[in-house]
Amino acid sequence: MVLIFPLLICFTLHVIHAEYSFETKYLDVPIDHFSYLHNTTFKLRYLLNGHYHVKGGPAFVYTGNEGDINMFAQNTGFLFDIAPTFNALIVFIEHRYYGESLPFGNLSLSSPEHLRYLTTSQALADFVHIIDHLKNTYFSTTIGNDTLPFIAFGGSYGGMLAAWLRMKYPHSVLGAIASSAPIWFFGDIVPCEKFYAIITEVFEKFGGEHCTSIVKASWSVLRNVTSSSKGKDYLSSAWNLCSTLKTSSDTDKLIDWVSDIYVNMAMTNYHYPTDFITPLPAYSVKLFCDKLTSLNASDSKSLLENLSDALTIYTNYTGKNKCNNINSTSDDLGERAWNYQTCTELIMPMCSTDKDMFENSAWDMKKHSETCQASYGAVVSRPTWAIQEYGGKNLRYFSNIVFSNGLDDPWSCGGVLGNISSKVWAVNITDGAHHVDLRGSHPADTRYVKDARKFHVNAIKKWLGVF
Amino acid sequence: MVLIFPLLICFTLHVIHAEYSFETKYLDVPIDHFSYLHNTTFKLRYLLNGHYHVKGGPAFVYTGNEGDINMFAQNTGFLFDIAPTFNALIVFIEHRYYGESLPFGNLSLSSPEHLRYLTTSQALADFVHIIDHLKNTYFSTTIGNDTLPFIAFGGSYGGMLAAWLRMKYPHSVLGAIASSAPIWFFGDIVPCEKFYAIITEVFEKFGGEHCTSIVKASWSVLRNVTSSSKGKDYLSSAWNLCSTLKTSSDTDKLIDWVSDIYVNMAMTNYHYPTDFITPLPAYSVKLFCDKLTSLNASDSKSLLENLSDALTIYTNYTGKNKCNNINSTSDDLGERAWNYQTCTELIMPMCSTDKDMFENSAWDMKKHSETCQASYGAVVSRPTWAIQEYGGKNLRYFSNIVFSNGLDDPWSCGGVLGNISSKVWAVNITDGAHHVDLRGSHPADTRYVKDARKFHVNAIKKWLGVF
Numbered sequence: 001m002v003l004i005f006p007l008l009i010c011f012t013l014h015v016i017h018a019e020y021s022f023e024t025k026y027l028d029v030p031i032d033h034f035s036y037l038h039n040t041t042f043k044l045r046y047l048l049n050g051h052y053h054v055k056g057g058p059a060f061v062y063t064g065n066e067g068d069i070n071m072f073a074q075n076t077g078f079l080f081d082i083a084p085t086f087n088a089l090i091v092f093i094e095h096r097y098y099g100e101s102l103p104f105g106n107l108s109l110s111s112p113e114h115l116r117y118l119t120t121s122q123a124l125a126d127f128v129h130i131i132d133h134l135k136n137t138y139f140s141t142t143i144g145n146d147t148l149p150f151i152a153f154g155g156s157y158g159g160m161l162a163a164w165l166r167m168k169y170p171h172s173v174l175g176a177i178a179s180s181a182p183i184w185f186f187g188d189i190v191p192c193e194k195f196y197a198i199i200t201e202v203f204e205k206f207g208g209e210h211c212t213s214i215v216k217a218s219w220s221v222l223r224n225v226t227s228s229s230k231g232k233d234y235l236s237s238a239w240n241l242c243s244t245l246k247t248s249s250d251t252d253k254l255i256d257w258v259s260d261i262y263v264n265m266a267m268t269n270y271h272y273p274t275d276f277i278t279p280l281p282a283y284s285v286k287l288f289c290d291k292l293t294s295l296n297a298s299d300s301k302s303l304l305e306n307l308s309d310a311l312t313i314y315t316n317y318t319g320k321n322k323c324n325n326i327n328s329t330s331d332d333l334g335e336r337a338w339n340y341q342t343c344t345e346l347i348m349p350m351c352s353t354d355k356d357m358f359e360n361s362a363w364d365m366k367k368h369s370e371t372c373q374a375s376y377g378a379v380v381s382r383p384t385w386a387i388q389e390y391g392g393k394n395l396r397y398f399s400n401i402v403f404s405n406g407l408d409d410p411w412s413c414g415g416v417l418g419n420i421s422s423k424v425w426a427v428n429i430t431d432g433a434h435h436v437d438l439r440g441s442h443p444a445d446t447r448y449v450k451d452a453r454k455f456h457v458n459a460i461k462k463w464l465g466v467f
Numbered sequence: 468m469v470l471i472f473p474l475l476i477c478f479t480l481h482v483i484h485a486e487y488s489f490e491t492k493y494l495d496v497p498i499d500h501f502s503y504l505h506n507t508t509f510k511l512r513y514l515l516n517g518h519y520h521v522k523g524g525p526a527f528v529y530t531g532n533e534g535d536i537n538m539f540a541q542n543t544g545f546l547f548d549i550a551p552t553f554n555a556l557i558v559f560i561e562h563r564y565y566g567e568s569l570p571f572g573n574l575s576l577s578s579p580e581h582l583r584y585l586t587t588s589q590a591l592a593d594f595v596h597i598i599d600h601l602k603n604t605y606f607s608t609t610i611g612n613d614t615l616p617f618i619a620f621g622g623s624y625g626g627m628l629a630a631w632l633r634m635k636y637p638h639s640v641l642g643a644i645a646s647s648a649p650i651w652f653f654g655d656i657v658p659c660e661k662f663y664a665i666i667t668e669v670f671e672k673f674g675g676e677h678c679t680s681i682v683k684a685s686w687s688v689l690r691n692v693t694s695s696s697k698g699k700d701y702l703s704s705a706w707n708l709c710s711t712l713k714t715s716s717d718t719d720k721l722i723d724w725v726s727d728i729y730v731n732m733a734m735t736n737y738h739y740p741t742d743f744i745t746p747l748p749a750y751s752v753k754l755f756c757d758k759l760t761s762l763n764a765s766d767s768k769s770l771l772e773n774l775s776d777a778l779t780i781y782t783n784y785t786g787k788n789k790c791n792n793i794n795s796t797s798d799d800l801g802e803r804a805w806n807y808q809t810c811t812e813l814i815m816p817m818c819s820t821d822k823d824m825f826e827n828s829a830w831d832m833k834k835h836s837e838t839c840q841a842s843y844g845a846v847v848s849r850p851t852w853a854i855q856e857y858g859g860k861n862l863r864y865f866s867n868i869v870f871s872n873g874l875d876d877p878w879s880c881g882g883v884l885g886n887i888s889s890k891v892w893a894v895n896i897t898d899g900a901h902h903v904d905l906r907g908s909h910p911a912d913t914r915y916v917k918d919a920r921k922f923h924v925n926a927i928k929k930w931l932g933v934f
Binding site for chain 1: 501502503504505506579580582583584586588589592595596599635636637638810811812845846847848849855856858859861862864865866867
């Protein structure tokens with residue numbers, strides 16, 4: 001079972017198909033916004049598209065999340081779809097410690113001392129810094145103190161940041177569209193079993209109980225088969241793993257790898273083929289379950305072989321994958337930085353019970369801290385920080401935020417699913433996956449997705465005073 | 468001319484006459500709220516008075532400023548006057564690095580490394596931390612997430628913090644009464660000459676042009692007389708200085724000391740005798756000017772002797788002062804910490820011109836930075852930080868704040884003097900001195916002060932939903 005959380009948006013080193021074009025820019029920002037000890041800066045990357053910008057139009061600012069900013073820029077077509085209507089400048093700002101925005105270059109993730117500036121507070125201050133720069137560069141002659149038409153957008157962790165940016169710096173951005181932002185996934189606000197329960201529901205909805213019962217049964221079969229060296233060799237071959245399983249820790253990794261695939265399939269169970277985390281067909285959960293349930297399993301081995309076969313929907317949709325690397329993301333820069341964040345201030349308690357299709361696992365804060373200590377050296381976990389800093393459920397005094405959630409997205413359990421006030425709204429997308437509303441429009445779009453996007457456009461018009 | 472700013476509320480080691488009683492408490496708070504490198508804490512002091520508290524009543528939280536919290540607790544009688552009406556708990560929280568709340572004990576102010584956690588952001592996070600603790604201790608059974616009846620109060624720098632606390636943490640405090648809070652005294656929002664211009668106006672209003680012209684003339688006389696060793700000896704004796712002037716730097720100190728007295732007299736020109744910064748009669752500015760203008764000056768020496776005589780209104784009102792120590796506050800803990808803050812993020816540009824009664828002085832950011840570097844070692848000045856972090860003039864999206872200002876207070880030039888919105892209000896107090904409205908009621912109170920206090924009470928009732 002995963003000990004460190006799945007990435008909100010997992011990403012691989014998958015080559016990005018660049019549909020949207022940008023100028024790549026860099027700005028020197030302070031490494032530490034919150035002390036006056038040093039004046040050291042680093043180059044924060046941001047992407048700029050001024051194609052639709054007409055003087056007087058606003059700026060749409062995507063608050064980057066846990067990965068290379070190009071990936072988000074290529075998967076947030078919604079901004080491009082609506083930019084012409086608003087004459088908007090489009091900006092994607094990279095999050096510090098991800099992509100190219102490394103405060104200490106290759107050393108950035110190497111020690112607690114280097115990692116100390118990886119916090120949401122510093123990231124928000126970066127965004128404000130860049131926005132101030134853009135304001136002076138592109139808007140100085142057209143806006144006053146009172147009219148700063150910057151709208152924040154973000155999906156997933158980026159959605160949390162977009163909301164928090166508006167909450168903490170309402171003078172910097174006029175409003176925020178926060179898609180699939182699980183800002184309540186902290187402390188004891190959300191029951192820890194909800195996340196895996198939703199994934200199980202999605203697999204049941206698209207694959208029926210037969211599918212989830214096979215998955216549920218598979219864990220002990222996997223454990224049993226891999227309990228011997230012979231079994232490890234067998235499974236490594238049958239599952240076409242890139243390297244042979246050797247230890248019980250390798251088995252744990254395999255289990256995590258499979259679990260993460262189910263998480264990712266539920267998150268990205270989009271209604272048309274996508275190329276986001278990995279190339280996937282439409283409704284991959286359905287295809288996976290259809291395949292799994294269509295194959296007859298007479299014994300443990302055939303169950304595992306069927307499972308491996310069905311998993312190819314995710315692992316090898318293009319047919320180009322030579323073998324399955326269960327460590328594929330472990331050396332990935334983004335993942336190490338993200339896990340640091342989930343160890344320190346973004347601690348999201350998750351657990352798995354008999355009621356879901358995953359291997360059982362209790363939430364254990366002590367164990368979580370110990371794993372974090374082992375991975376990062378002396379690092380402090382503050383499980384209630386995010387609530388103390390960002391208000392927990394008490395959001396009634398904030399304004400101009402739309403929280404949207406796809407109800408099939410497991411992260412929705414930590415999201416804001418109901419209106420908070422006349423100024424903080426929620427939009428729920430029936431059958432929707434992870435931040436589906438921020439994707440570009442598609443012929444297969446459901447009316448639920450279309451309605452959510454209309455809601456966003458109207459909210460932005462209202463905030464900008466454009467009726 | 469002063470290079471480092473006068474303290475918003477200057478304070479001496481003057482013995483406090485304790486009129487109000489408290490329990491003194493301490494809570495362990497993180498030294499660094501904004502990184503996860505260390506788990507070290509220090510004891511933050513707060514004062515608690517539960518005498519008027521009845522279950523269901525709110526908490527009135529004073530956000531401490533640049534000094535020992537006891538001093539503010541003894542000079543903010545307004546909270547005690549209104550606590551019975553609201554059944555309120557009264558709390559005064561000390562600001563880190565002042566009084567007893569020293570993160571590194573005696574070393575706290577000794578190096579840039581020790582001073583790095585002296586920021587407004589850390590101070591606000593401390594307040595939130597204490598408020599959370601109080602919430603759990605005193606309110607856990609009576610309030611839900613949605614009803615946290617904490618009201619912030621603060622005067623001067625404490626008023627800035629009260630406003631900023633509500634702006635940044637509206638989930639922590641329901642509203643803020645920010646008295647004499649110069650939150651706009653940054654960057655180029657306020658013309659730098661305004662501060663000394665207001666002081667000059669106050670002296671003219673209470674003492675006439677004759678008074679200010681003598682003061683204006685005195686600077687060159689002071690410089691001339693002290694240009695020789697003989698003159699320095701003469702003045703040291705004539706002004707009853709505790710130590711003899713030796714160098715031109717001593718003369719500069721003397722000039723600063725006199726300037727600061729004028730600043731303090733204008734700030735605390737209260738309408739009844741007070742014992743705040745120092746024991747003073749009612750309307751000390753008037754008494755000073757009356758004395759100065761009644762004495763005939765035939766030459767430079769008699770002018771200086773008259774001035775010294777008139778200054779005793781401030782320097783020796785009780786008759787107990789043996790000599791005048793022009794360094795009296797320079798070793799004072801509070802002053803060193805405050806000057807650090809005005810060097811780093813609270814940089815308030817001030818200058819003096821021919822139009823005011825002070826010695827001329829231009830605002831010179833470079834010189835200011837150099838003085839800061841010399842005083843504190845490697846310290847970074849960020850002149851626009853306070854605007855970037857706290858919104859500058861763009862306050863329209865904040866709520867539940869009352870800004871009050873005495874119009875005779877020089878700090879009012881950096882204050883909010885007009886309503887910002889239907890939820891952020893301004894109250895101006897004609898003839899009012901520095902945060903006079905937060906003082907306890909007094910028979911001599913003007914209707915302007917009384918009206919301001921009524922306004923505060925009504926605002927708090929509105930916020931609490933008590934009509």
